[in-house]
Amino acid sequence: xxxxxxxxxxxxxxxxxxxxxxxxxxxxxxxxxxxxxxxxxxxxxxxxxxxxxxx
Amino acid sequence: xxxxxxxxxxxxxxxxxxxxxxxxxxxxxxxxxxxxxxxxxxxxxxxxxxxxxxxxxxxxxxxxxxxxxxxxxxxxxxxxxxxxxxxxxxxxxxxxxxxxxxxxxxxxxxxxxxxxxxxxxxxxxxxxxxxxxxxxxxxxxxxxxxxxxxxxxxxxxxxxxxxxxxxxxxxxxxxxxxxxxxxxxxxxxxxxxxxxxxxxxxxxxxxxxxxxxxxxxxxxxxxxxxxxxxxxxxxxxxxxxxxxxxxxxxxxxxxxxxxxxxxxxxxxxxxxxxxxxxxxxxxxxxxxxxxxxxxxxxxxxxxxxxxxxxxxxxxxxxxxxxxxxxxxxxxxxxxxxxxxxxxxxxxxxxxxxxxxxxxxxxxxxxxxxxxxxxxxxxxxxxxxxxxxxxxxxxxxxxxxxxxxxxxxxxxxxxxxxxxxxxxxxxxxxxxxxxxxxxxxxxxxxxxxxxxxxxxxxxxxxxxxxxxxxxxxxxxxxxxxxxxxxxxxxxxxxxxxxxxxxxxxxxxxxxxxxxxxxxxxxxxxxxxxxxxxxxxxxxxxxx
Numbered sequence: 178x179x180x181x182x183x184x185x186x187x188x189x190x191x192x193x194x195x196x197x198x199x200x201x202x203x204x205x206x207x208x209x210x211x212x213x214x215x216x217x218x219x220x221x222x223x224x225x226x227x228x229x230x231x232x
Numbered sequence: 233x234x235x236x237x238x239x240x241x242x243x244x245x246x247x248x249x250x251x252x253x254x255x256x257x258x259x260x261x262x263x264x265x266x267x268x269x270x271x272x273x274x275x276x277x278x279x280x281x282x283x284x285x286x287x288x289x290x291x292x293x294x295x296x297x298x299x300x301x302x303x304x305x306x307x308x309x310x311x312x313x314x315x316x317x318x319x320x321x322x323x324x325x326x327x328x329x330x331x332x333x334x335x336x337x338x339x340x341x342x343x344x345x346x347x348x349x350x351x352x353x354x355x356x357x358x359x360x361x362x363x364x365x366x367x368x369x370x371x372x373x374x375x376x377x378x379x380x381x382x383x384x385x386x387x388x389x390x391x392x393x394x395x396x397x398x399x400x401x402x403x404x405x406x407x408x409x410x411x412x413x414x415x416x417x418x419x420x421x422x423x424x425x426x427x428x429x430x431x432x433x434x435x436x437x438x439x440x441x442x443x444x445x446x447x448x449x450x451x452x453x454x455x456x457x458x459x460x461x462x463x464x465x466x467x468x469x470x471x472x473x474x475x476x477x478x479x480x481x482x483x484x485x486x487x488x489x490x491x492x493x494x495x496x497x498x499x500x501x502x503x504x505x506x507x508x509x510x511x512x513x514x515x516x517x518x519x520x521x522x523x524x525x526x527x528x529x530x531x532x533x534x535x536x537x538x539x540x541x542x543x544x545x546x547x548x549x550x551x552x553x554x555x556x557x558x559x560x561x562x563x564x565x566x567x568x569x570x571x572x573x574x575x576x577x578x579x580x581x582x583x584x585x586x587x588x589x590x591x592x593x594x595x596x597x598x599x600x601x602x603x604x605x606x607x608x609x610x611x612x613x614x615x616x617x618x619x620x621x622x623x624x625x626x627x628x629x630x631x632x633x634x635x636x637x638x639x640x641x642x643x644x645x646x647x648x649x650x651x652x653x654x655x656x657x658x659x660x661x662x663x664x665x666x667x668x669x670x671x672x673x674x675x676x677x678x679x680x681x682x683x684x685x686x687x688x689x690x691x692x693x694x695x696x697x698x699x700x701x702x703x704x705x706x707x708x709x710x711x712x713x714x715x716x717x718x719x720x721x722x723x724x725x726x727x728x729x730x731x732x733x734x735x736x737x738x739x740x741x742x743x744x745x746x747x748x749x750x751x752x753x754x755x756x757x758x759x760x761x762x763x764x765x766x767x768x769x770x771x772x773x774x
Contacts, residue, residue: 178467185279189467189533190538192283193529193534194534196529196530197530201523203685204523205250207519214515214519214520215520217498221510222310222601222604224604
C-alpha cells in the first residue's frame with residue numbers, strides 16, 4: 178500500500194465514520210427525535226390495518 | 233406540542249431511533265455488492281467516482297426522494313405513478329412511474345436468491361458443514377457448485393448430497409418467508425429487528441474486520457498475499473499505472489459507481505418515495521435521511537470495503553481479480569476462508585450469514601411495498617389480493633434467475649439493467665422532477681418542513697444543476713461507449729455484444745420488457761380510475 182492509498186483509506190473511512198458520528202450526535206441532541214425521525218422500517222402503511230378491519 | 237414542552241426522552245429510546253434508522257439502510261448491497269464492484273474496477277480507481285457520486289448524487293437525491301414522497305402523500309397519493317401525477321400535471325407523468333414499480337419488483341427476483349445463499353451458508357455453519365479445509369479454492373468451488381455456476385439448472389441439485397444442500401430449496405424457503413410475512417402484515421416486526429439485531433450484525437462485522445486486519449500473510453509460499461497489499465489493492469491510487477487511467481476513463485465504471493450509491497442508499501429505487509408518502513407533513517426527513525445514508529456508508533466503506541476485498545486478495549491472490557466476476561459472489565468465496573482462520577469461526581460464520589439473511593429479508597419486504605401500493609391505490613384491490621398477484625409475478629422471475637444459473641447470467645443481467653441502469657434513469661428523472669418541475673425552491677420548502685437540521689443552500693444548486701448534468705453526461709458517455717465504440721479488449725464484451733451472443737441475455741431483457749408492459753397497463757387502468765374519481769368529485773361539488 179502506498180502513501181496515497183493510506184491517505185485515501187484514512188479520508189474515506191474517517192469521513193464516513195465522522196458523518197455517522199455527527200448524525201448520532203444530532204439525533205441524541207435533538208429534542209423530540211423519537212417522535213420526529215423515521216426510517217422505512219418504522220413507517221407503517223395504513224393498508225395493513227385497513228385489511229385487518231375488513232377481515 | 234412545542235419542543236420545550238415535550239417530555240424528556242430516555243437515552244435508550246433515542247439510541248433506538250438511531251439504530252432503527254441505520255438498520256433499515258443496511259443490506260446485501262453493503263457487504264456483498266460494493267466489494268464485488270470495487271474488486272471488479274481496480275479498487276482505488278473505483279473509489280473516486282464512488283465518493284463523487286455519494287456527495288453530489290447520493291445524499292442530495294435521498295433528500296429529493298423523501299421530499300417528493302411526502303409531498304405526494306400530502307396530495308393523497310401513495311404509489312409512485314400517483315405521486316408523479318401530483319407533482320407533474322402532464323398525462324405522461326404517471327407512466328414515468330413504471331420504473332419505480334418494476335425496479336424493486338425485479339430486484340426482488342434475484343435478491344431472494346442471494347437471501348437463500350445467506351440462509352444456506354448460515355445453516356451449514358450451524359451444523360458444522362462449512363469446514364472444508366485450508367485451501368481457498370475449495371470454498372470457491374463449493375460456491376460455484378452450490379449456485380449452479382457451471383450449468384443451467386444445476387442449482388436444483390444438492391452439490392454434495394447434503395439433504396439441505398440445494399440452492400433452489402433455500403430460495404423457495406426465503407420466498408415463502410417473505411410472502412408469509414407480508415401477506416399476514418407482520419412487517420411491524422421489522423422495526424424491532426432493525427433496532428436490535430442490526431447492531432449485532434455490525435458488531436459481528438467489526439469482529440471479522442479485526443481478524444482480517446490481523447491476518448498477515450496466511451497462505452504458505454505466497455508472502456505477497458498479505459494484508460498491506462490487500463489494502464493497497466482496495467485503496468491505492470496508482471496514477472503511474474496505465475490500468476488506473478484505463479479504469480478511470482471507463483464510463484461503465486462511473487455508471488456502476490453511481491448505481492451502487494443509489495442501490496445501497498435505496499435512492500431511485502421507488503421504495504423511499506412510497507414509504508415517505510405515509511409520513512406526517514411535519515415529520516423530519518432531512519436528518520432521518522442523512523442518518524440512514526451515514527449508517528449505510530459506514531457499513532459499506534468502513535466494514536464491507538475493509539473486510540471482503542483485502543481478504544479476497546490475501547486468500548485468492550491478485551490473479552483472482554483478473555477473472556470476470558459476478559458482483560455478489562465475492563463475499564461467499566472469501567469469508568469462509570476468514571472464518572476458517574479465526575477462533576470460534578463456525579459460530580461467527582453462522583451469526584454473520586444469519587444476520588445478513590435477516591437484513592436481506594427486511595430489505596426485500598420493503599421492495600414489495602411500491603407495487604402493492606399501486607395495485608391497491610390504482611386498481612382498488614385489497615392488500616392480500618395485491619400480495620397474491622405480486623407473488624405470482626415475482627415467482628416467475630425468481631424461477632428464471634435460479635434455473636438459468638450458468639455464470640449467474642440472468643442475475644447479472646437483471647442486476648445491471650434493472651439494479652444499475654433503470655435506477656440511474658429513475659434517479660435522473662426524479663432529480664429533474666424535483667429541481668425543474670416541482671421547482672427547487674418549492675421542493676426545498678417541503679424538505680425543510682419539520683427538518684431537525686438546516687440543509688445548506690448550495691444543495692439547491694447541486695440538485696438543480698450539478699446532479700442532473702453529471703447524470704446526463706455519464707449516461708451519454710456510457711451510451712457512446714456501449715453502442716458506438718469498438719471494445720479495445722476482445723475479452724471485455726459490451727452489452728450489445730452480450731445481447732447478440734447470449735440467448736439467455738436476450739430472454740432476460742425480453743422478460744424485463746414484458747414486466748414493464750404489464751405494469752404500464754396497470755398504470756393506464758389506475759389513471760382511468762383516478763380520472764373517474766376526479767370527475768365524480770367535480771360533479772359532486774356545489
